[in-house]
Each structure stands twice: as structure tokens, then as C-alpha cells.
Amino acid sequence: MAVAFHDLGSTSGLKKLDEYLLTRSYITGYQASKDDITVHAALPKPPSSEFVNVSRWFNHIEALLRISGVSAEGCGVIVEGFAAITEEAVATPPAGDTKAAAAEDDDDDVDLFGEETEEEKKAAEERAAAVKKSAKKKESGKSSVLLDVKPWDDETDMKKLEEAVKSIQMEGLLWGASKLVPVGYGIKKLQIMMTIVDDLVSVDTLIEEHLTVEPVNEYVQSCDIVAFNKI
Template sequence: MSLEILAQEKVWLEKAKYADAERLYYEKMSKANEYESSAICSRDSESSETINAITDLKNAFQKLDDRVRVLEGKPPSSFSSNSSSLKQDIEQLQNLLGKLEIRVATLESKKVTPEKIEIKETPKKEDDDDVDLFGSESEEESEEAAKLKEQRVAEYAARKSKKPTIIAKSNIILDVKPWDDETDMKELEKAVRQVTTDGLLWGASKLVPLAYGIHKLQISCVVEDEKVSIDWLQETLQEIEDFVQSVDIAAFNKI
């Protein structure tokens, strides 16, 4: 029974041979691809080498041709392109030279005659015989200038003297205080106004209440600063001892 069963089973006994055959096949395929790629590269390198060789040959033939031309007395072929431009430049220069020659010829034909300039000779002044070597004229001029200067100084002094001189003045308001409420303020004002001197002018006055029925005399005056001293005026008013207790300055203004 066991042998029959084994006979009926399907077993691939030659698998190893087939595997080896497949491996050899693929190896040959890979080698064929490598050979083709190397062949292509070799063909490309051969083509580039042939191109380089052709260009080198062309250059060599060109050099030989130039040498032959030089030996024959002909210009090289590389100069043929430049020769045409040189010829054109030479022709232009020749044309310019021709035009210049024509212009020079026309200018030489027209001779310019220089105009004669007449120079008028100024007659020389005769030397004066009466020459004052000692400068008498200059002395007269200096005397006239000195007189003119003195005259102008005198005129300026006269104008200055006619101008009114500005006198410095001050406006002062004084507070004159009595002893008590029984002091006669009219007599006090009368005694104050009796103080007179050059440069002192009394003005308006009024009574100003202080306290407890006592009033003070507020009187204004104008004084010339150069003639009247304020300290002197205060001391003089305070000497009226019968009526005046004290004298104060309420206001002081320059005029």
C-alpha cells in the first residue's frame, strides 16, 4: 500500500538541474548587457577621437597653406578679412587729405592784408619851468584844510550848545506823620511847603487816615537829581519837630 501511495505522489526530482540552468541563463544575459554598454562607450570615445583628429588635421592644413602663401609672397588667408577694412580706412584717409589740400589752396589764394592801425602820438607836455621844489602849493592846501577843519569844529560846537540839555529829575511822594490827632495838619503842610531850594518843586497833597483819628500828610514833589538830595530833604522836614514825627518815601519815580 505504501509503495502505491508513493507512486501516486508527484515529486520534482530534477529541480536542482533546472535551477542551475536558470542561473546560467541569467548570468549570460547580464554579461551580454555589460558588453553592449562597454561597446557603446567605446564607440562614443572613438567618435570623439576621430572628430578631434579631423580638427587637428584642418588646423595643420591651414598652417601649411599660410606658410606656402608666405613663401609665395602672398598674405595669409587669415589676413584676408582684415585687408578689406584696412583698404577702406586708407581710402578715407586719402579723401580727407585731398579735402585738406583743397582747403589750404583756397586759403592761400585769399591773402589777408593786415589793416594798418594808426597810432596817434600824444604831444609831450613841456616841462614847467616854474616848478616849486619846496612844495609851496601843498603848504597852501594844508593851511586851507586846517582852516576848514577849525570852521567845522566851531559849527559843531555851536549846534551842540543850542541843543537843550536833559536834566535828570525824580518824582517823589512823601508820607509826613504828625505826633498825634491834635496836630494842626494845615500848619504842618504850611511848614513843609516853606522848605524851598533850587531844584525843588512841591506838588499836590492830601490827608490819608492812619488810625484813631490820626491822619498823615501825603505830598508829592519834583526834584532835580543834581541839585537836591533826597536824604537832605528828609532830614530837613524832620527838623520841624513841632509838627513832624517822621518822614517816609511812599513812591519814587524817575522822570
């Protein structure tokens, strides 16, 4: 049964989480898992020292994300208003692929050796290519990536920075939860999750060719990979 938390941005929500972690090192199980990443990402800011157990757990997960990452599946966690990190988030094929697969079934009744018009041949080739592409996507592995996106200075509009980052859309990329993390001297960085299809998206290419070039680099100074985990 999945563990549920509510209002993690409020004092009451943090108090309940603190009580929950009193006798636990992790959200579920005996090792860090995706459940910990989900709750970690759902916290709008690092917890204060008032919440001793939450602070201990938060700092431990921060260290793991910086050093080795987190790969265990976990038992499932629900955070109000926040979607857990799951493979299903990118597992559903686009509607176009479903139609292509249905079209392939219709081709079973076609006499491939009979006379076909040029238009019919072209349509059949397009359907076959779409089905092949769909099958390749289903075979592809997926990864969960946590990015640190740093602004130029404390005057950078962080809302526009986040909008600029999420404006980057491509096949095989799904943006997830995000939060602002204080760095110092009034500067905050954006920490954001994304799920990628490995064969379709290269994180290095995404950073070099999209996240640190115009027009996004008006707000973004640099991007770093904090954690990279296979799903």
C-alpha cells in the first residue's frame, strides 16, 4: 500500500512527515528509492532545523543525489498535488502510433502482390515506417534525470527561467516536478526532474544545444546533471 503525504509546504504537513521519519531512514523500505526522490522533489524548500527528522532525511537524500544517485523502485508514495515518478509517465504511446498500429492490422487484408496505385503504395510505406518507429520506442529504455539549472544572478526572473526550460519540447522528453533551492547571497537555482527515452534524447545534447543557447540562455547560466537513474 502506497504511503500518502499532504501539504508538504505547510507546517502541519512537515510535522506529520517528521513524525513519520522518526523511526525510519527512508520513505519506504530499507534503502533510498524513487519514493524518496518524489517526496524530496515535492518539498518547496529545504526543511528548517525545527523538523529534525525531515532535515536529517533531506540532507541524506541530497548527498545521495550528488554522489551516486538513487535507483531502487520503492513501494509507492502519494503526495497531494504531486505526481510520483513512474515509468507510466512516458510509457503511453502517442495517439498517432496507436492509429498506425491499427492501420497495420488493416493491411493484413491487402494483396501485396496485386496491382496498387502509387498513392496506396506510399500510404502503406508510411504506415509501415510509423509502426516500426512505434515498436522501437517500446523497446527503448527510459531514465529519470534530476537537473540543477543555475541563473545568472539574483535578479534573474526564476519564473521565466522555469518557463524557458519547460518550453523545450521534443519526442521522448517529459518534464516533471521542479522546485527552487537557495544557493546563497539571495540566489536560487531551479532543480527539475525529467524522464527521457534513452534512444531518443541525449541529456548532454539537450543541455548543450537547447538549455544553454538562445533564447533560454537569457536566463540560464549553466545546467548540471545531479542524478541519472534507469527506470
